[in-house]
Amino acid sequence: MTGGAEEVPVGLPRNYLRPCLLLLLAEGTSHGYELLDQLPALGMHRVDPGGLYRCLRAMDQEGLVRSAWEPSTSGPARRTYELTDEGREWLHVVAGSLAELSRSLATYRRRYQRSVQRHERRR
Amino acid sequence: MTGGAEEVPVGLPRNYLRPCLLLLLAEGTSHGYELLDQLPALGMHRVDPGGLYRCLRAMDQEGLVRSAWEPSTSGPARRTYELTDEGREWLHVVAGSLAELSRSLATYRRRYQRSVQRHERRR
DNA sequence: GCGACGTAGGTGCACCATACACATACCGGG
DNA sequence: CCCGGTATGTGTATGGTGCACCTACGTCGC
Numbered sequence: 514m515t516g517g518a519e520e521v522p523v524g525l526p527r528n529y530l531r532p533c534l535l536l537l538l539a540e541g542t543s544h545g546y547e548l549l550d551q552l553p554a555l556g557m558h559r560v561d562p563g564g565l566y567r568c569l570r571a572m573d574q575e576g577l578v579r580s581a582w583e584p585s586t587s588g589p590a591r592r593t594y595e596l597t598d599e600g601r602e603w604l605h606v607v608a609g610s611l612a613e614l615s616r617s618l619a620t621y622r623r624r625y626q627r628s629v630q631r632h633e634r635r636r
Numbered sequence: 637m638t639g640g641a642e643e644v645p646v647g648l649p650r651n652y653l654r655p656c657l658l659l660l661l662a663e664g665t666s667h668g669y670e671l672l673d674q675l676p677a678l679g680m681h682r683v684d685p686g687g688l689y690r691c692l693r694a695m696d697q698e699g700l701v702r703s704a705w706e707p708s709t710s711g712p713a714r715r716t717y718e719l720t721d722e723g724r725e726w727l728h729v730v731a732g733s734l735a736e737l738s739r740s741l742a743t744y745r746r747r748y749q750r751s752v753q754r755h756e757r758r759r
Numbered sequence: 760g761c762g763a764c765g766t767a768g769g770t771g772c773a774c775c776a777t778a779c780a781c782a783t784a785c786c787g788g789g
Numbered sequence: 790c791c792c793g794g795t796a797t798g799t800g801t802a803t804g805g806t807g808c809a810c811c812t813a814c815g816t817c818g819c
Contacts, residue, residue: 525650526647526737527648539748539755540751544767545767555744556736556739556743556744561806561809564806566768567770585767587766587815590813592768601755608748613679614647614741615742616679618737620679621679624659625662625727625731628659628662629728650776667796667797668798669795672796682778685798686779686781687777689796690799708786708795709786711785711786712785712795712796715796715797761819763817764817765816766813766814767812767814768812770812771811772807772809772810774805774807774808775806776805776806777804778803778804779803780799781798783799784795784796785796786794786795789790
């Protein structure tokens with residue numbers, strides 16, 4: 514607009530990938546490549562596979578998920594991930610945090626709209 | 637619960653500080669130390685002053701805000717910040733992004749609750 | 760046979776926001 | 790005179806994220 518047109522880094526929540534993966538795994542056992550396709554529906558556009566696999570392995574080591582190799586007749590083997598009880602607990606906690614964030618964003622929106630109205634009235 | 641009690645990094649949106657500061661400045665001219673007190677109301681608990689002042693100066697250099705030193709009779713001088721037109725534009729854009737994020741979080745919540753219900757029913 | 764393509768998983772690395780610690784300066788009160 | 794509250798900063802480590810790149814398997818087409 515003004516010339517600068519600075520790139521506006523929108524910004525998803527920090528560590529948003531983990532909650533998303535846990536939710537998807539709560540909906541059913543899956544593997545990395547498939548999860549990659551399902552992530553955009555949760556607001557995660559252009560996820561890099563590297564980070565995804567790293568995240569899955571980290572959660573595996575922490576006991577939030579359980580992994581198992583599943584040989585495939587067509588194509589390379591898949592590593593399937595399953596949510597553990599601890600992972601389900603974690604999901605519950607993080608869902609609460611996201612709900613709190615959602616409330617903060619609602620507050621933000623309310624105050625933003627009020628400030629816009631005040632600005633419009635002043636013109 | 638299980639013993640680990642892993643620290644859950646909740647995670648506010650990336651670059652959330654900027655939108656918050658711009659909103660607060662849209663509500664009225666202010667200075668750093670005062671903004672520091674107003675941030676918790678927008679979900680930002682325990683903000684470090686360093687980052688705050690850095691952020692304000694960065695936005696000043698980018699032309700999103702305008703700063704002016706205001707001498708004080710009691711206590712040190714204050715640097716007051718005022719929103720520019722460009723900053724208001726930026727605020728509008730970023731508010732849209734946050735609204736989009738809010739929608740993603742709503743989707744997340746819906747799917748989470750459905751997955752919980754399915755899990756309860758299975759027991 | 761062989762290269763190209765889609766599937767599937769993985770490593771290395773640089774960047775940048777954030778977090779934490781610490782420094783400076785002004786003023787008033789005990 | 791030191792201390793606490795106000796107010797603004799600097800230095801630096803950490804860690805999530807993004808980008809580039811790599812391996813391996815199977816299949817289709819030439």
